[in-house]
Amino acid sequence: MKRIYLALMALMTLVATAQAEVKIQEITSPGGITAWLVEEHSIPFTSLEVRFKGGASLDAAGKRGAVNLMVGLLEEGAADMDARQYAAAVEGLAASFGFSVHDDSLSVSAKFLSENRTAAMALLRTALIEPRFDQDAIDRVRAQVVSGIQSAAKDPDKISGRTFDELAFAGHPYATARSGTLETVAGLTRDDLLAAKDAVMARDRLFVGAVGDITPAELGALLDDLLGGLPAVGADMPQRAQYQLAGGLTVVPYDTPQSVVTFGLEGIKRDDDDFFAAYLMNTIFGGSGRQSRLMEEVREKRGLTYGVYSYLLPMDHAEIYMGRVASANDRVAEAIDVIRAEWVRLAENGVSAEELEGAKTYLTGAYPLRFDGNGPIANILVGMQIDDLPIDYIATRNDKVNAVTLADIDRVAKRLARPGDVHFVVVGQPVGLEAAD
Known part of the structure; x- marks a missing residue:
């Protein structure tokens, strides 16, 4: 199966790569989720991109780094599977999931074979709806984040960019690193991570793009099953950042x-x-x-x-x-x-x-x-x-x-x-x- 997946990854480029040939359909699922779809049935493979507006800027007061740490834990076990079991299940389906966070967005990326679509999306759903956030996983990923924070503190390039942000946006989330500080990250609990997930991963700030071997009806049903269990409304968006730097x-x-x-x-x-x-x-x-x-x-x-x-x-x-x-x-x-x-x-x-x-x-x-x-x-x-x-x-x-x-x-x-x-x-x-x- 893995060989098939790798071969398809090498061939997944759309037949129509010129921008004029990308035919986009807007679809709405039975449950009301809107998505943009480009159908391409020549290869039995689909890419799905789900993005939540808000991102790390939605960290609660005093909890800077919570969204970032939470995202790092989404593949570290879900439902009745621990981190190793979850990783093995994803590999067994020749699927690929990716999670990333930026100041203004949280992204979930998925690639899967048509024959494994149902199983792959059921597995992804557990990460989005039933993440475990086991304490051993929290401690392990927290240590990785702490190492990154310590490394950034010694990197002139990171220091330069962060200093600019601190001066330009003092008092706004943009002024601080989305990974948090040593102090804030050390204090984050499992409850903080669950709250951060519900604050960001909600249906009222959801955007979806899909490309590949899937029909509008199939995509609509997939989205309702995958995302319908998320909270309807997330945290309020931050206020506008006042730029504060003079020349x-x-x-x-x-x-x-x-x-x-x-x-x-x-x-x-x-x-x-x-x-x-x-x-x-x-x-x-x-x-x-x-x-x-x-x-x-x-x-x-x-x-x-x-x-x-x-x-x-x-x-x-x-x-x-x-x-x-x-x-x-x-x-x-x-x-x-x-x-x-x-x-x-x-x-x-x-x-x-x-x-x-x-x-x-x-x-x-x-x-x-x-x-x-x-x-x-x-x-x-x-x-x-x-x-x-x-x-x-x-x-x-x-x-x-x-x-x-x-x-x-x-x-x-x-x-x-x-x-x-x-x-x-x-x-x-x-x-x-x-x-x-």
């Missing part, structure tokens, strides 16, 4: 041969009319996948870093425009000066017609490559729903990219490229920056 520089002394820098400012919402213009602007400025201005100026011309990049990060309760770079302690000040100069150039001059066309060619050409298998497509379907995008978005997305003009970029550059608002958090022993404000 400037924060230095965190740390004994390391190179400094790690996180930089950013307030960004733009995903549903903003200018989002596509901002997306193209950033592709040119510091995006990945092509020769961005930051890579050209900071790495290629001056050799100050191996890599530098920027990205738009529209979250559920805040939006930021972020970037990262690492450079030798005696050269990081120059790298920051160059990045600041590029922010100024972008704000004052926008981009060229040649740069805009190059970015359009790259983004429209790369987009179909995202649809390279049932799992990635199911993930895209859920992301579209969470972002409240129309069901025909895949077919129209490249048109929206191509519709962006130089005038749009100029407008957005004046709106978002605000050099004086960019804040740099430097972790290391940067030469010439210690006395900065």
Whole structure:
């Protein structure tokens, strides 16, 4: 059975990978659960993506890390099976389950053969509805989380990003690591984990994408059985996060041969009319996948870093425009000066017609490559729903990219490229920056 599963995994790419050929159906189960489905019956295999909005941001007061620890325990035994028995049952069905948590969402991913669909989903249901949370499993996974927290405390990259978040979002869950602290994680009990599960994994914040060998009727029945036993309503969503960082520089002394820098400012919402213009602007400025201005100026011309990049990060309760770079302690000040100069150039001059066309060619050409298998497509379907995008978005997305003009970029550059608002958090022993404000 395992050989069959591996062979199917290698062949699970949809016959129609071009985005225009992805035909999405919206279905509603008899019990009222909505899902987006792409049928593909040429291979007896299905990928299912279930996502709950809220994620680690729904940790109760004083219980930071509860959702993260709870998610780590979902495969550590369920119903009458302990962790080993559960893992053996999943492997015996040639199924694959995955659980992950982010600041704004909790994801459940499943891949299963058509012949094992009923048994695989019954097994997954036990993890979602009847997790054991045995004390030995709690202690084991808690130890793994604690090790991660201790490791992050010594990682300059993690320190830089976390310091930026603490300064930008003080008082909001975004300001703290979703893994929690040594103190909060040590105090978590089994009851805390059960409460965290009910707070996040509820039907009122549920989004589903399915791709593969399953019909609308089959999917509807599956969803009611799999998810119908979850609580109807979960915890209230957090309040909007107030961005609190003014432009400037924060230095965190740390004994390391190179400094790690996180930089950013307030960004733009995903549903903003200018989002596509901002997306193209950033592709040119510091995006990945092509020769961005930051890579050209900071790495290629001056050799100050191996890599530098920027990205738009529209979250559920805040939006930021972020970037990262690492450079030798005696050269990081120059790298920051160059990045600041590029922010100024972008704000004052926008981009060229040649740069805009190059970015359009790259983004429209790369987009179909995202649809390279049932799992990635199911993930895209859920992301579209969470972002409240129309069901025909895949077919129209490249048109929206191509519709962006130089005038749009100029407008957005004046709106978002605000050099004086960019804040740099430097972790290391940067030469010439210690006395900065």
